[in-house]
Amino acid sequence: MKRGRNTVAELQTKNLLEHLPDPGRFLRLCRLVLERGGRLTLITDNAAFIPFYIPIWVRHFGVGAHSVNRYALDHCNSVHYMVFTRMHLENLLGVAGFSRIVVRPILLGSRLEARAIS
Numbered sequence: 001m002k003r004g005r006n007t008v009a010e011l012q013t014k015n016l017l018e019h020l021p022d023p024g025r026f027l028r029l030c031r032l033v034l035e036r037g038g039r040l041t042l043i044t045d046n047a048a049f050i051p052f053y054i055p056i057w058v059r060h061f062g063v064g065a066h067s068v069n070r071y072a073l074d075h076c077n078s079v080h081y082m083v084f085t086r087m088h089l090e091n092l093l094g095v096a097g098f099s100r101i102v103v104r105p106i107l108l109g110s111r112l113e114a115r116a117i118s
């Protein structure tokens with residue numbers, strides 16, 4: 001696809017991927033709407049962030065967010081279908097056809113930022 005045919009130069013998502021039941025399909029669709037050389041930036045929870053698994057829930061800080069069900073109740077019944085490590089994001093983006101994939105921890109390691117080129 002070329003620019004001007006329903007494609008965009010850049011897509012950004014924040015705290016979305018973990019709420020999708022099929023993140024691979026979403027990433028493939030992102031690649032389809034990005035122009036050649038287009039940039040994808042996404043931010044998602046970091047599965048390697050240990051405080052997410054502490055069995056005490058601390059509202060607004062993420063502590064315990066992946067160990068208790070109260071998290072879903074405070075966010076309009078949203079659900080985390082899965083969480084990702086750096087390796088998982090690199091693999092998913094690669095399978096979806098992205099290149100020049102860079103994944104790095106941000107926000108004290110609680111989130112991962114992934115950047116990739118279509």
